[in-house]
Amino acid sequence: MASDNVLGFVEIVYATWLSIRANYLAPPLQALSNVCTVLFLVQSVDRIILVLGCFWIKFRRLKPVPLMEFSAGDIENENAEDYPMVLIQTPMCNEREVRRCRWYRTFRYGRKNPAWLAYPALTG
Incomplete structure (x- = not known):
């Protein structure tokens, strides 16, 4: 039951x-x-x-057909508005490892102080 x-x-x-x-x-x-x-x-x-x-x-x-003709002359003396702007982004996903890389230190500090690259302890 x-x-x-x-x-x-x-x-x-x-x-x-x-x-x-x-x-x-x-x-x-x-x-x-x-x-x-x-x-x-x-x-x-x-x-x-x-x-x-x-x-x-x-x-x-x-x-593709270019909208304007670009000369192969000296780019430094020409109008910068004729060329597209380019953004360069430095990867920063792992900052400790990236900061150890020589190219990062060169990019980050080398342009401001070129003598910085001469220190042997910091190159590497």
């Missing part, structure tokens, strides 16, 4: 879980799955368009 009560309780809990799963969990999961499918299709179409564009450029042998 007790085992029948336990089995009845387990059946009720399982039926309740199925009802919750079907009514409350399945619709949002199905919507999320549909959104992911649409995003995958958009990404796939974008990738196909990019590949076709690369093949078009390759087979037509298209080359």
Whole structure:
């Protein structure tokens, strides 16, 4: 008799879980799955368009056309606004190791004080 009560309780809990799963969990999961499918299709179409564009450029042998002609003359005496600015970033993810490197010390201190490079204890 007790085992029948336990089995009845387990059946009720399982039926309740199925009802919750079907009514409350399945619709949002199905919507999320549909959104992911649409995003995958958009990404796939974008990738196909990019590949076709690369093949078009390759087979037509298209080359970039410069907007302005640059001379091979002395850059120092020309207008600096004619050339793009370039940002150089020193990696600083591991500062202790980076500071031990010679190139970092040269870059950091060598331009301010060129005599700094002559110290043998600091080079290395």
